[in-house]
Amino acid sequence: MKPIQPILVLFLLLIAGVYFLRLRKKSYDRLIVIFFILSGVILVMMPDLSAEIARVVGVGRGVDLVLYLGLLGLSFVSLLLYAKLRDLEAALSELVRSIAIADARQPDETNQGEHSAPNQES
Amino acid sequence: MGLLLVSGIISTWSLELHPTRGLNMSRSTFIVIPTHNEEGVIRSTLESLLTFDYTIVVVDDGSKDHTWEIVSTYPVIALRHPVNLGQGAALQTGMIFALQHGAQVIVHFDADGQHRAEDIQSLVDPIEGDLADVVLGSRFLRKEDTRAVPPLKRFILRGAVLVNGLLTGLWLSDAHNGMRAFSAAAARRIRLRENGYAHATEIIAEIRRLRLRYVERPTHVIYSSYAVSKGQSLWNSLNILIDLLLRKVFR
Numbered sequence: 331m332k333p334i335q336p337i338l339v340l341f342l343l344l345i346a347g348v349y350f351l352r353l354r355k356k357s358y359d360r361l362i363v364i365f366f367i368l369s370g371v372i373l374v375m376m377p378d379l380s381a382e383i384a385r386v387v388g389v390g391r392g393v394d395l396v397l398y399l400g401l402l403g404l405s406f407v408s409l410l411l412y413a414k415l416r417d418l419e420a421a422l423s424e425l426v427r428s429i430a431i432a433d434a435r436q437p438d439e440t441n442q443g444e445h446s447a448p449n450q451e452s
Numbered sequence: 453m454g455l456l457l458v459s460g461i462i463s464t465w466s467l468e469l470h471p472t473r474g475l476n477m478s479r480s481t482f483i484v485i486p487t488h489n490e491e492g493v494i495r496s497t498l499e500s501l502l503t504f505d506y507t508i509v510v511v512d513d514g515s516k517d518h519t520w521e522i523v524s525t526y527p528v529i530a531l532r533h534p535v536n537l538g539q540g541a542a543l544q545t546g547m548i549f550a551l552q553h554g555a556q557v558i559v560h561f562d563a564d565g566q567h568r569a570e571d572i573q574s575l576v577d578p579i580e581g582d583l584a585d586v587v588l589g590s591r592f593l594r595k596e597d598t599r600a601v602p603p604l605k606r607f608i609l610r611g612a613v614l615v616n617g618l619l620t621g622l623w624l625s626d627a628h629n630g631m632r633a634f635s636a637a638a639a640r641r642i643r644l645r646e647n648g649y650a651h652a653t654e655i656i657a658e659i660r661r662l663r664l665r666y667v668e669r670p671t672h673v674i675y676s677s678y679a680v681s682k683g684q685s686l687w688n689s690l691n692i693l694i695d696l697l698l699r700k701v702f703r
Contacts, residue, residue, distance in 0.1 A: 423537050423647055427545045430511065430531040434549060437527040 338374045342367050479507040480556040481576055484546030486539045487563040491517040498526050500569040501561070509550055510563075511542040540651030544644040551640055556580075558639045562630035564676075571671045575633040578667050585638035585664040586655075588624060589631030589671035597672050605675070608689055619696055620657040624668060628652045628692075631671050638664050649688070650695035 346367045373380045380392030389395045483506045508528040512520045514536035523530045550558045557579050578584040591597045612627035642658045644651045
């Protein structure tokens with residue numbers, strides 16, 4: 331066993347630990363996380379396997395295959411996060427809007443003496 | 453959805469709580485003015501508007517300067533976003549408030565002093581005469597207005613007209629002219645989701661989608677050094693374009 335292998339496995343388990351302890355999510359999310367962590371551990375412990383898959387799909391090295399897939403995964407995750415951000419922004423707008431409308435300041439409450447419209451009745 | 457419900461409850465509640473605080477709704481043309489850090493110019497803009505008999509709604513979009521304090525000394529309705537959301541969001545807030553308080557016509561008007569208050573009526577007339585649902589201001593309908601536009605600005609706006617035409621299928625003579633008028637029925641159906649400046653294109657897209665009747669009316673745009681410094685730069689135009697493209701992808 332090479333020294334890098336236990337380090338990577340440890341990190342993967344750490345990520346899984348943080349996820350399950352801190353971010354409790356819906357069951358299908360958990361399944362996806364378990365799947366990725368498990369396949370990560372398997373690929374780390376059996377590097378020959380990734381090399382074999384890489385050869386089959388026509389990529390030079392196993393590491394390259396993991397890199398490409400990882401990049402795709404990252405882009406996908408950032409898109410998801412961006413969509414989520416937009417949802418949050420929409421929710422924030424709705425909230426700010428309702429506060430602004432509820433707290434509307436009306437002319438009657440202000441000191442009108444300073445600047446009053448020429449053709450206002452009151 | 454939940455938030456919408458909550459906002460509905462809050463506004464109903466506040467109206468019931470202060471029945472005596474009702475607004476003078478005789479003036480059913482509402483001028484909605486979004487402000488963001490406009491302390492230098494908001495006084496003169498409000499004073500020119502107050503010589504006319506409109507209901508003025510200022511929506512302060514989280515200004516960090518004294519805009520809010522200044523606006524509060526005028527006999528206008530003042531709404532405030534606790535945090536800055538963008539001009540489109542401020543306009544949407546003002547329109548919702550106006551509709552809740554009996555507006556028949558809603559006019560968008562920029563705070564930076566680039567529009568003339570005396571141009572408002574020519575935008576309101578087609579709606580009151582039921583000739584249009586939306587009236588859009590244009591600085592390119594009269595020679596004297598066009599001449600007042602700086603050459604670089606003219607060039608950028610030609611590009612914006614092209615982009616708007618391609619994205620919305622509606623070909624107008626001007627783009628990003630902040631002066632527009634809506635009938636209450638049209639304002640009720642239009643919903644601005646773009647918080648930033650891309651709302652100008654979004655409005656055109658909504659006109660097309662909802663098949664609203666629209667006309668353009670000439671407006672004179674005053675290019676004071678203040679308005680130019682606050683206005684859209686070439687760089688900002690690029691940002692708007694990116695916003696528009698993202699909107700196509702993410703809705």
